[in-house]
Amino acid sequence: MGRSASTQAKAPDVMSGAYRAVWRWHFYAGVLVMPFLMLLTLTGGLYLFKDEIDHAVYRSMIEVPASSQQANPDQWLAAAARAGEGRAANILIPARADQAVRVRVDQPDGAQRTVFVDPHTATVTGVTAYGGVTETIKKLHSLSLFGGLIGTALNILVEIVAGWAIILCATGLYLWWPRRRTGAVLKPSQSDASRRPFWRDVHALTGFYVGGVIIFLAVTGMPWSAVWGDQFMRVMRDTGLGRPPAPAAASPWSHAKPHDAPAGVGWTLENAVLPAHDHSHGHDPAAPSLNRVLQTAHERGLPRPFTVSIPQSSDLAWTVARQTRKAEDARSLYVDGVSGAVKADLRWSQFGVMAKGFEWGIAVHQGMQYGWVNRIVMLIGCIAVWLLAISGLVMWWKRRPPDLSRRRSGAPPPPPDPRARIVVLCIVIPLSILYPLTGLSLLAALLLDRAVRAFTGAKPVAAS
Structure with missing residues (x-):
């Protein structure tokens, strides 16, 4: 009995250094990217219901009386160009006869409009900013709502956030791995809901069951990034494995x-x-x-x-x-x-x-490939990110130091042995090679970690 107790007491010490290192980086990764992940999953979850949102907001413009007659399609373009005060650039032909065609009109100043036209009479039923509400949601999702350098910088941030989301899931899996510990593995541990173990279980089990979906969303979201996505497209074209x-x-x-x-x-x-x-x-x-x-x-x-799509070049x-x-x-x-x-x-x-x-x-990322099942699974992934963020915040609040106001962040303590960071490096280095911007942000995070430790006066905590 005594020997068993001794073994259990020593088990945490053996892995305490690596565990603390991973825990510390998991904490910082969450602090740095979780607000952006929450925005991306909120807008992504809404965009899964693009058609439903469009129809609810623009019902009066979309719905037209069905008829067997049809106006000359070139009249649709002429009517749209007049209403949108520009050049008709593309037109969406709907599947049903009781829906308007949608024409994108490019104005001379660079602005774009969507003009709804009744295909049976060539009558304009409405004009909106290009894409309407769901286009705004899409641009928020890709962080490309603003143009110029700001828009480019925010779009690059998508790649960094996606890379760190993978790091979050990988470090979270390491922390969840049961080893010789008891507690939440595949089901919640028996604990009072008012205590931190409850929130730890919520956080761990959500990450375990939905982490794969989150990683999938992060990886398949990379095509929207300004750097990695462009390079991937170039490789596909040059190798003949794409276009x-x-x-x-x-x-x-x-x-x-x-x-x-x-x-x-x-x-x-x-x-x-x-x-x-x-x-x-x-x-x-x-x-x-x-x-x-x-x-x-x-x-x-x-x-x-x-x-x-109607080219401007003849x-x-x-x-x-x-x-x-x-x-x-x-x-x-x-x-x-x-x-x-x-x-x-x-x-x-x-x-x-x-x-x-x-x-x-x-x-699959957009919830279309496998019907409603696909959409629901992606929506669960979006909801899981919010649940992880909320439970993580609650855990931090419950374990925050009493002197938080005196330059104490409440972050997990640094490991006693710098070599313990090897485990973290084994996780992040492969990702940094695959996603270079994530690697550059890792260097920035290392500098931030040093600055935080210098500012707070934190010292490595010896293993007990």
Whole structure:
């Protein structure tokens, strides 16, 4: 009995250094990124219900009387351009006859508007800022609401936050691992709800059961980052494992300017455009026509809904992209707006391995790939982040030092032996290599840790 007690008493000492190091970094990671994670998961959770929010807010603009008659589609564009006071850049063709078409109008000053048009009468039913409420939610989610340097800096922050979210989950798993301890493993421990062990159990079990979803959201959110996402796209293009090769009948892909970037084609083909026709034999007698492009889409059997992107450059093909929920249903037509000739018809089977994984991850991230089950699982992940943040705050509050106001942060004490930080480095170094901005932020966090210890006068606590 005495020997057993002695073994149990020594077990925490053996791992106290590494445990304290991981615990300290878990604490600081939570303090640094949890507010941003809470914003990202709040907006992400709302964006899972994009269609429902859109319909609730803009019902009067979206719903139109169903009719078998249809106005000339080019009249839709003309009406939208007048109402939006700019150039029609793309148009969403809905799946149902009782819904308005949505036209994005680019104004001369760079602003954008969404104009709703009744397809049966070419009558404008409403005008909003581009994308309306859900576009604002989307920009908040990607931290790109502000333009210029501020917007770029905030967008870069997405990559840093995603990397640290993975570190949070990895260090949390290390802290949760039962070893020789008793307490919460796969079910709550028996404790008074007013005591800290209750909140520890809530925190640990939430992280254990939902941590995988949080890591998945963090990893698949990387395409939205300004640095890692761009580099990943470049590697896919250069290796041939992403964007399909340009068809033999067309010239190679060109990189579109922002105003000509196709909509709805997915991340793999964003900014990829094809020339429409050869101007070497003089000017074409006809002007590009939406009606002609829609006829081609119908003849090719492209199901609705889909988005038609209208290039500003007359020598570029119009892009018709199917709006899908499952990644494997993706399809894009590149159509000459004058003749209606198809320059390319791209389908899921033509994408490379990296591109397929890329697009699949985004579809699951947005809760679309597997229907309502997918959406609910992603929503649970968003709610879990808030529960982790609240329970972590409660635990810190309950264990805060009495002299908190006198330069005491209440952070876990530093380990007695600097070598104990090796465990932390084994967790963060691989992530820092994969996500360089996370590595740079780690260096900043190390400097912050030294500054905090110098400011508070904290000293390593010897193992007891």
